[in-house]
Amino acid sequence: MSLKKQDDMDHNAWLKSQDLTAIETAFLTTLIWLDKRLRIVDYLELLETMYYRANLQMPKSHTEQYDLDNKFWYWYPLYSLGSLSIIAYLLAAVSGAMLGFYYAPSTAGAAAQGDPTAAYDSMVMIMQDVQFGFMLRSIHRWAAQFMVAAVFLHMLRVYFTGAYKEPREVNWILGVVLIALTLLFGFSGYVLPWKQLSFWAAQIGVELALATPIVGEWAAQLLFGGFTLGQATLVRMYILHVFVLPFVVTALIAIHVGIVWVQGIAEPH
Amino acid sequence: MTDDTTPMTDGGTDDEARTDGGPPATVPPDDETPTWSDRKERSQGLAQLTYQYFERSRREDEDLRAESTYVERDVLGFPTWPHETIRNLAITSFFLGMILLVASILPSHFGDPANAGSTPAIILPDWYLYWSFGLLKLSPINPDLAVLGGNIIVSNELYGLIAHGAIFGVITLVPFLNKGNARRPVEEPGWAALGVTGVILAITLAVLAIQNFFPVPLELLFSLVFMLPVAGGVITYAVLKTMREGYMYDLNRRYYMLRPPK
Secondary structure, eight states: OOSSOOOSSOHHHHHHTTOOOHHHHHHHHHHHHHHHHHOHHHHHHHHHOSSOOOOOOOOOOHHHHTTOGGGOGGGHHHHTHHHHHHHHHHHHHHHHHHHTTTOOOOOTTOSSTTSOOHHHHHHHHHHHTSTTHHHHHHHHHHHHHHHHHHHHHHHHHHHHTTTTSGGGHHHHHHHHHHHHHHHHHHHHHHHTTOBHHHHHHHHHHHHHHHHSTTTHHHHHHHHHSSSSOSHHHHHHHHHIIIIIHHHHHHHHHHHHHHHHHHHOOOOOO | OOOTTSOOOTTOOOTTTOOSOSSOOOOOOGGGSOOHHHHHHHOOHHHHHHHHHHHHHHHHHHHHHHHOOOOOOOOOSOOIIIIIHHHHHHHHHHHHHHHHHHHHHSOOOOOOBOOTTOOOSOOOOOGGGHHHHHHTTOGGGSOEEGGGTSEESSOHHHHHHHHHHHHHHHHHHHHHHSOSSOOSGGGOHHHHHHHHHHHHHHHHHHHHHTGGGSOSOHHHHHHHHHHHHHHHHHHHHHHHHHHHHHHHHHHHHHHHHHSOOO
16 A cells, blocks of 8 residues: 555546536535545435445554554643643633622622722622632633633644644634634633723724724624623623533534544644 | 215215315335435435435445455554543643642732723733734834825724734635645644744734833834744744754654565
8 A cells, every 4th residue: 555645536537527517516526525524425324324334444544654652652742732621611611600600790880980890799709708709710710721721732733733634624724713712702701800901801892893894883783782881791791701602612612523533633743 | 086976974075175185195114215226316416416426435435445455453552441541530630730729829810890981001801812912013014105195004903903814814724725744843844934933923922912011112022023933933944954854764764664665
C-alpha cells in the first residue's frame, strides 16, 4: 500500500460525464464533499435498511506506521484540552445554576444614578450572606476563565498539529463558532453584576453594534434592548447567558464531539 | 354496491353518502415493503442522484477494503480500563482541583455599582477579550483620504469591527488554504510561523488594550504591537527551517526501517 491517496473512484469525473443541471451539480458536489468527510452514506443506509452493517475499517494509523507508540505520551496533555474545556463548562454550568437561585436581573432600586441596583445588591447578598456564596461565585468565575483559556489553547493545539486538515474542516469551522460563542458567554456574564466595569463594557458593546452598517441598530435592539443601557439590556444579557447560549453551546459541543467520535482523533505526526 | 332497489340497512354503506373518507387505506404487508433497489428505481431527480452516488460510494468502500493490506488483529495499545480511565481521572481531578484552588485563593474583583453618569478612567473587559479591545484601539492606522481633507473613511468603531471580521474570516478559512498531509510544524514552517505571529499579535494587542499600565510611549508601543509578531514569525520560520532537515531525516529513517525500498 502506498502512502499516496487512492483515487480509483473519481467522483468528479463521473459528475462531469453526467450532463446535469446546475442545481443537480451543486447538490451532488455538496453531497460528495460532505460524504467524503462524514460518510453520510453509512448512516443513511443504516436508516434505510439494517442489511448493510458496513463496518468502517480504519486505515493504518500514523503512529503505527512510524512506530511512534513510545513517544506518544508526552503530547497527551495537549490532547486533553478539549475535554478540559468541557469539564470547566460543566463546572460553570453547575455553579451557575446555583447562583441563579439568588441572582436578580433587575436594575430596580437605585434612587439616584450610581446607587446599587437590585442586581448589584443580589450579588452582594450572594457574596456576603449566602452560605458558601462567595466561593460559589468565585468557582463560577474561575471555571469560566479556565474554560476560555482551555478553548484558546485547544485551538492552538489543533492549529499547530494540523488537525483541521482534510476530513475535519467542518469541525474546525464549528470550533471557530464555538469560540465566538464562548466569548459571547463570557461577555454576557461580565455584564450581569451591573457594576461599573460591566456597565461600561456593555456600553462599548452597544457602540460597536451601532457602528455596524445596515444591521447595526437592529443588532443593538436585539442584543442590548435599545441604544441606551438599562433594564432591557440586563434582562437580555441574562436570558442570553442562562437560556439561549447554554442550549446552543451545549448542542454545538455535542455535535463537535460527535464528529470527533465519528472521524477519530487526528494523531500527532 | 348500492342501487335503488336495495333498501338501506345498517349492513350496507352508501359510498356516495359517506363522509368519513372511506375504508382504511391498505397497509402493505412486510413482504411488499419496497426494497432498496425498488426505491432507487422509483425515485427521480435529486433523490435518484443521491442513490446513484451512494452506490458508487459504497462500491468504493468495498473496493478499498478488498485491496487493503489491513489485517484484523488484536490492537496493541493502551487499554481503556484501567490505564486510560485512571489517566483521564487524574488529569480531570488535577484540573478541577486547580480551578477550586485558584477560586479559593484569588477571589474575583467586585467594584462599584454601575453609574451611567461617570465614566471610569479605565474600562476593561475580561482578559480573554483584551485582544478584541486592542483591535478597537487601532484608530491611528485607520486610513484617511486626502480628498476628504484627511477625514477617515470608516468610523474607528467600524474599523475595529472589520479587523475582527478579517481575523475570524482568516481563521475560518485556514483548512481551505492549507491543504495536504503535513501535520508537524517543521513540515510547514510558513504556517507555523503564521500561527506564532497570530499568537504574539493576540498578546501584543492585549497589551495595547491595557496600554495605561505600560510606561512606554504610545508611538513605540504601537510599533511594537505589529513588529513583535512579525519578528516572532520570522524567528519561528528560521528555526523550523533549520530543524526541518534533521526531523525529516529522522522520520524518513524510521519509515524506511519499517518499509525498506524494494
